[in-house]
Amino acid sequence: MSTTTTPTAELSPRLSTPGALFTRLSVPVAIVALLVIGVIVSPSFLTVANLTNVVNANAAVGLIALGMTFVAVCGGLADLSVPANVAMGALVALGAQPVAGPLGAALLGLAVATAGGLINGLLVGYMRINPIIATLGTGSVLLGLSQLLVGGGIVYGESSDLASWVKSSALGIPVFVWIFVVVALILTPLLSRTPFGRWHLAVGGNYEASEASAVPVRFTKASAFVLTGFLAGLCGVLLALSNGQARPIIGSGYEFVAITAVVIGGTSLFGGSGSILRTVGGVIITALIGNLIILSGLPSQSAGLITGAIVLVAVGFDVYFRRKAGRE
Amino acid sequence: MNRITPRTAGRAIVQYRLLVLLILVAIFGSITIGDFFTIDTFQSILNRATIVGFLALALTPVLIAGHIDLSVGSILSMAGITTIAMQPVIGNVPAAIAGLCVGVLIGAINATIVVVFKISSLVATLATLLIFASLALLLTNSQPLSSTDPVFGIPLTGDLLGIFTPRSMMFVAATAILFVWLRFTPSGRNLYAVGSNAPAAKSAGIRSNAYVVATFLISGLFAGAAGVLQSLSTATGSPVAGAVMLIPAITAVVIGGTRLEGGRGSALATLGGVLALGALTMALEFNGVPAYTQAIYTGVLLIILITLDRLSSRDGRPASRTLRRVRVEPTTPREIPGRNA
Numbered sequence A: 001m002s003t004t005t006t007p008t009a010e011l012s013p014r015l016s017t018p019g020a021l022f023t024r025l026s027v028p029v030a031i032v033a034l035l036v037i038g039v040i041v042s043p044s045f046l047t048v049a050n051l052t053n054v055v056n057a058n059a060a061v062g063l064i065a066l067g068m069t070f071v072a073v074c075g076g077l078a079d080l081s082v083p084a085n086v087a088m089g090a091l092v093a094l095g096a097q098p099v100a101g102p103l104g105a106a107l108l109g110l111a112v113a114t115a116g117g118l119i120n121g122l123l124v125g126y127m128r129i130n131p132i133i134a135t136l137g138t139g140s141v142l143l144g145l146s147q148l149l150v151g152g153g154i155v156y157g158e159s160s161d162l163a164s165w166v167k168s169s170a171l172g173i174p175v176f177v178w179i180f181v182v183v184a185l186i187l188t189p190l191l192s193r194t195p196f197g198r199w200h201l202a203v204g205g206n207y208e209a210s211e212a213s214a215v216p217v218r219f220t221k222a223s224a225f226v227l228t229g230f231l232a233g234l235c236g237v238l239l240a241l242s243n244g245q246a247r248p249i250i251g252s253g254y255e256f257v258a259i260t261a262v263v264i265g266g267t268s269l270f271g272g273s274g275s276i277l278r279t280v281g282g283v284i285i286t287a288l289i290g291n292l293i294i295l296s297g298l299p300s301q302s303a304g305l306i307t308g309a310i311v312l313v314a315v316g317f318d319v320y321f322r323r324k325a326g327r328e
Numbered sequence B: 001m002n003r004i005t006p007r008t009a010g011r012a013i014v015q016y017r018l019l020v021l022l023i024l025v026a027i028f029g030s031i032t033i034g035d036f037f038t039i040d041t042f043q044s045i046l047n048r049a050t051i052v053g054f055l056a057l058a059l060t061p062v063l064i065a066g067h068i069d070l071s072v073g074s075i076l077s078m079a080g081i082t083t084i085a086m087q088p089v090i091g092n093v094p095a096a097i098a099g100l101c102v103g104v105l106i107g108a109i110n111a112t113i114v115v116v117f118k119i120s121s122l123v124a125t126l127a128t129l130l131i132f133a134s135l136a137l138l139l140t141n142s143q144p145l146s147s148t149d150p151v152f153g154i155p156l157t158g159d160l161l162g163i164f165t166p167r168s169m170m171f172v173a174a175t176a177i178l179f180v181w182l183r184f185t186p187s188g189r190n191l192y193a194v195g196s197n198a199p200a201a202k203s204a205g206i207r208s209n210a211y212v213v214a215t216f217l218i219s220g221l222f223a224g225a226a227g228v229l230q231s232l233s234t235a236t237g238s239p240v241a242g243a244v245m246l247i248p249a250i251t252a253v254v255i256g257g258t259r260l261e262g263g264r265g266s267a268l269a270t271l272g273g274v275l276a277l278g279a280l281t282m283a284l285e286f287n288g289v290p291a292y293t294q295a296i297y298t299g300v301l302l303i304i305l306i307t308l309d310r311l312s313s314r315d316g317r318p319a320s321r322t323l324r325r326v327r328v329e330p331t332t333p334r335e336i337p338g339r340n341a
Helices: A002-011 A018-041 A048-073 A082-095 A097-126 A131-150 A161-167 A175-192 A195-205 A207-212 A217-243 A254-265 A276-295 A302-324 B006-015 B017-032 B039-064 B072-090 B092-115 B121-140 B166-184 B186-196 B198-203 B208-234 B246-256 B267-286 B291-312
Strands: none
Touching (some): A048 A082, A082 A097, A082 A217, A097 A131, A131 B291, A175 A217, A195 A217, B006 B017, B039 B072, B092 B121, B092 B208, B198 B208
């Protein structure tokens, strides 16, 4: 099986194209540039407290970006139902505590969000429905259901060993960040070294050729959405446990932050190339930009404006380099 | 061959989904509500469906041309706050025109990104959705604006000829104009060719790009009209007014039979879809189903319809018998958004 897919996987980095060069250099350069700007803008930027805060606040949404990378790589564009799955995970993780206990409720929250991802996967992978429309639809339904579940109010959690563990630190680094690092370390080789990951690259690169090469194209596409649903649920469960409360709007806007991180890292939204490491770089960049907006006193509403503009510019570059490389 | 199998039955339901849905809603309404079949109810349904209707109308030409505009909700918000903010400065009618201009301007931005920078309309308008939703919040500091002349917009929802209101009349008129353009003029028919097979249309001498630009401008204009009418009739410019309207608008268009893959659709079918969704909403609200569950049932309806559409159209037959007869057969496999190289 892997012998048929290897050529596609080896082609995808496109080391010789200007696009690849641009992608390789741009992420580290951007991070350094943002750090320099940060030092100039605010004296409190380069402090341990601030940077810990930045990393901590973005590790949760970073998890979603890791899943979204698989969605983008396999040609699934993006999963817009993320806020709904985050909300479902969070609300169930707290709401089911009296019945199932803290650990049981957390697992239940994960299961519900994964089921949401499974519905997306069936619609996009097996029914071949446009992923944006499908996930807009499921997102609308699931978010509506989550509001129905709590009647628009807030769910409070009990204090538990699990909740205090989520809030704790190990070796001076918050558990949140450890979880993000562990998930990234698992997913990096999964995407770049295993047949499963190469299926994603192959399907995103050329759907028909992959199908003809006996790649399970439908399963591959579906699995990316299941993974994203699971990670959105994990994000929701962790946020709910650490906050001790959850509302249906807990994950609103997270889909765009995750898409931005993926695109900024240099993973093409149109499939066929990308890596988890790039997305980690993208998560760091979006985290720093978000922090700089707050520190420089810009209104918080401008975050969406800047995020949207970044997505357009990054995708514009991607399209431009793809056409130059003759892959139009 | 003519035996009724689950597959043929399913296809029939998909083809006549508009009729099926209208009949189901009519039966449901007449059983549960005493005076459902009255002119007053119809007037009310049409009036309340006007805003979503304009958004659905905005989406129709874009979808026929094989693109999509996800930013219509954000255009609605931007046009609405522009109108209310400009009212005290330049007067009522110029403020409404300013709102329309903002809509067309955002449509022009979308068109530029799609045509000049060649970014897929899904991604481009997803980004402008976010940008203009944020801009609306930024400009208003997340607070709804109150109109300085709240009386001006009241007549918009008043009675007109018994079955219309002035604003629903505008919606019906806009539908009629769009219908005539799409159905009876050469340029309207060319639009279907562009949506069916853009390269073939181009080699046949149709300037595809110009048509795509036009559809985004129309989309901006109609979404702007939705924003202007909504803000004037409610005397409020809300920065989040359009946030929840994208799904109902897409659902209304899909109920009508316009396909998301381009090349097929009709303004009259969209009107039917808007009415069916409006009647369903009204019937459910009369039965005490809370308004916020609208997100759930419209989403479910949308998912079911696009799934059925996909299931029944695998063999290439038209999925919906809309009112269009001109069909340009694709000669090459068409690009499907999301899988293009």
